[in-house]
Amino acid sequence: MSSSFLKALSKTLGPGRVLSGAGDLFSYAYDAALEKRLPGAVVLPRTAEEVARAIGVAREFNVPFVARGAGTNLCGGTVAPTGGLVIHLSRLNRILSIDAARRRAWVEPGVVNLHLHRALAPRGLFYAPDPASQKACTLGGNVGTNAGGPHCLKYGVTSHHVTALEWVRPDGETSRVSVDDPGFDLTGLFVGSEGTLGVATKIEVALLPQPEDVQTFLVAFPSMDAAVQTVTDTIAAGIVPTTLEVMDRVTVQAVEAFVHAGYPTEAEAVLLIEVDGPQERTIFEGDRIRALCAKNGGTDFRTARNEAEREKLWEGRRGAYPAMARLAPNVLVEDGVVPRTRLPEAVRQIRAIAQRKNLRMGLIAHAGDGNLHPNMIFDERDKVETARVQEAGQEMLRVCVDLGGSISGEHGIGADKRDAMRWLFSPPTLSLFREVKRAFDPDNLCNPDKLIPVVESAPGPRAGGPAPAGELAVSSVEEALDLVRAIRDQRGSLFIQGLGSKGLSIPAGVPVLVTTGLNAILDLDRANLTLTLGAGSDLPSLRALLAADGLHLHVAGEGTLGGILSTNASRRPPFRNQLLGLKAVSEEGELLSFGAKVMKNVAGYDAARLFQGAWGTLGVVVEMTLRLHPLPAEVLEASIPVLPNFSLLPAAELHRKIKSAFDPRNLFNPTLFSPYGD
Ligand SMILES: Cc1cc2nc3c(=O)[nH]c(=O)nc-3n(C[C@H](O)[C@H](O)[C@H](O)COP(=O)(O)OP(=O)(O)OC[C@H]3O[C@@H](n4cnc5c(N)ncnc54)[C@H](O)[C@@H]3O)c2cc1C
Incomplete structure (x- = not known):
């Protein structure tokens, strides 16, 4: 790293805010995934202006930069290119305002998710997204990855709850956007963009009133299929629990040995269920769910009788990752998602892959959302085993895509899954993503090597038909494609109309x-x-x-x-x-x-x-x-x-x-x- 770059950073941000010692840099060389690369410097800004100034210096020296919250992401999303700049946002950690009447809060990106929950609880409010990492992960990181969590089944993921944002763009300018603004949903674009479009410096989130009652249940099942069938039946019965989390036997045994949450270790699967709302409804839904569990062979139906028992049941679920992590030096957490009804098939195929590759794996699923986490344990010093685990992970994601799903339900793409994006998106769609990135970051300095695969040659434009005119009703996608190609070939333009009820004025002579x-x-x-x-x-x-x-x-x-x-x-x-x-x-x-x-x-x-x-x-x-x-x-x-x-x-x-x-x-x-x- 050039000393002039470090000097410029220190001059801009002041003493003690720039780290460049070997030990410091090594701590920022990785996150919760396997990818490792040594950055050239780390800055610790305290204000949005300092973030903008740091980005200004990086641009001046043509150094790539990456925003980092707590570094708990599981896809290598905060690993900077070698010699790059890490912008660590942990000191931008103030809850700026809580407006209980409007049910909105403004926070800085370094606020830890759980700290916001704690600040809201005395006011009878809560913020819905609650990743299992919530003790550590930050709101900025949650925005970056569009994080979900065990309660997202009912309440939705981060993008459903972020209502406005301030962010420093890759060109160093600051933008403020809100979901209430007319025009494109720019807030929605930024959420989940994994720090590739800039750095969020203020985030407005929607808050919800705490429910009158919460009921938490744990049920044992003789098979994963039976547990998953119960999930499908529950939702089909018109019940939307806040949580429907399935854990397999390997996970349950690891959890019990670690947190002693009282989970039934002989069951092939357990289902953690939570419903909330008015007590009348939670009791009714609890009874229905108990009947559905029994119908599918569920046994040992437990209801948390008080907050302490509820917390114990949750400790088991939240302890799943650390419990697996105790068993080997490394855990690779995959994150595939399938249509809910394809979960049993996905589980079967994923288990077959783990077995064929002779891997130790526990399975957790946010089953209501069809989101699966195979947790494979290994030792990364064993290169052969590591390669097997990585191959298995890719194969498991392929299974999810083939079953009509996606390669990430909540953890993001980062560096790890960039190549797998090709399985999911056509060359024109990937090329559009690249254009969006280029429009915001023409110099490709802002978290440059994430999310979008490297080179993708989109096919050349196909020829359209003869010149169209007047009102043109299309009745198939192919007709719409042909029509647009024809207009493109004429260098013309086109209006789009549905029933014409929105009163859009269309000049005469332009095709519709x-x-x-x-x-x-x-x-x-x-x-x-x-x-x-x-x-x-x-x-x-x-x-x-x-x-x-x-x-x-x-x-x-x-x-x-x-x-x-x-x-x-x-x-x-x-x-x-x-x-x-x-x-x-x-x-x-x-x-x-x-x-x-x-x-x-x-x-x-x-x-x-x-x-x-x-x-x-x-x-x-x-x-x-x-x-x-x-x-x-x-x-x-x-x-x-x-x-x-x-x-x-x-x-x-x-x-x-x-x-x-x-x-x-x-x-x-x-x-x-x-x-x-x-
Ligand atoms: C034990 C464990 C359990 C987990 N459980 C869940 C879970 O239930 N649900 C879930 O969704 N995830 C889960 N995760 C993954 C992870 O915690 C989430 O992805 C989380 O949102 C990352 O937050 P962070 O603060 O650690 O962000 P980081 O890891 O620091 O960053 C994540 C991404 O966001 C970008 N970013 C960070 N800050 C900003 C900012 N201010 N502006 C723009 N971009 C930014 C980064 O560049 C990076 O691409 C889990 C991880 C672990 C280790």
Whole structure:
């Protein structure tokens, strides 16, 4: 590391805030994964301004930099390129405000997750995401990885609870964004971007009132299948517990030897269940769950009778990782996710892999979300065993992808899973991710070697058909692709319209792609509670159709689903929280595909969320995968869409960056956006 760089950092941040000794650097060479690389320097800023100044120095010296919270991520996400700069945010650790009336809190990124929980408890409030690492991990890291946790089944993951952000961008400038802003959901893009788009310096989170009652149960099962079947049955019965955590026998035995939580060590699987809400309901749900457990062969049904017993049961679950870590020098925690109904198959295949590779493995699953953690123990000094474990991990992720799932439910991609991103995303989609990254970080200095695989040659543009004109109704994705290619070949532009109910004014002579023919139901998975369908489907008719089947969409509004998403017309619940996957036609006439029919998925940028409020300026949404619910929404509130002037939005510059990544030629809905500021 050049001494002039270190001097410049010390001068900018003051004495004692820059670490460069060999011992210090070694402590920052790794996180909770296996990847190790020695950084050139570590800075410990105390304010957002200091973060910006440190980034300024890194840019001046062309040194890559990486934000680090507690370093508990399990994917090598905070390992800087050799000689790079680590920005350790532990000293930005103040809870800035708690607004109990609005149920919002502003925190700095270094606040430890559990500290926020403790600060909120006396006010009768809580912050829902509670990773099992919550004693150590920070809110900034949770934002970076879009962390989940054992209670996320009912309440959702970090992206459901972050309402605004301030972040220092890779160019050293500061941006402030909020989910309430008109335009693209930039907050949603930043959450889960693994520190590749900048460094969060202030985070606003939504708070929830503590429930009146909580009931916690532990049940033993004769097989993993039986435990998982109980999970599916519970959700199908219209009960959404806060927690449905499955642990296998290997894990339970390790846990018992470590924390003595009273878990039944002879069971093949145990299920930890928690429900909360008004007492009348928790008692009713507890009774139903007990009956479902019995039906599936569950025994030894235990109910925590008081807070101490509840805490003991949780100690067992939270102790699972350290309990496995006691058994060998290293644990590799994989993190795959599948549609919930494919869990038994995933478990079978993952176990077969571990057996074939002669590995010691315990299994934990956030089963309600279909999220599996195979924990493989080994000794990294044994290179052969380590290679076997890593190969097995990759094979297990491949199983998840093949079963319609994803390579990460909550831990992120980091350095470890970059290559596996190719299994999940097409070259055009990966190329879009690269464009988004480039738009924010053209010099590729901000956590440069994470999340997106290295080189991916996207196929050259395919030729379109003859020049289209007028109103053009498409009835298949292929027709939409052809149409956009034809427009691209003419260097023309295109308006996108659903039922035309949002009053978008379209100049005469510009072709209009009408989506209402994209209205097929492509996959209605009642057991998994997901629906994949054409984006031109009309919501009111769809609602009626589903209700006849006892199913509900928690989306408000009138018109096509594509129109409701694009105009952000579903105020409560917000559309983004119901959206699991999306396909769109890009300005190159390629099919972009994000997400899957899984409840949690943190692979890649959450680009699907950008389409909310985009008013058709990013591409033609052709398909969506949505959550279904066995019960109607408690509140369904639509808003009257107001067309924003994208060039005048407070975050206009960020909107231009996104637009330039998605649609540099301004092909889609061209009058709404003047990306180059004219
Ligand atoms: C025992 C154990 C249990 C775990 N249980 C869970 C679990 O239940 N659920 C779960 O989701 N994860 C879990 N994890 C993984 C890990 O704790 C989470 O990924 C957590 O969110 C990381 O927080 P951190 O503060 O340690 O972040 P770090 O590891 O320091 O950073 C994580 C990522 O976020 C980026 N980042 C950090 N701070 C910022 C910032 N201010 N701005 C922008 N980017 C930033 C980093 O560059 C990095 O890419 C577990 C890990 C362990 C070891």
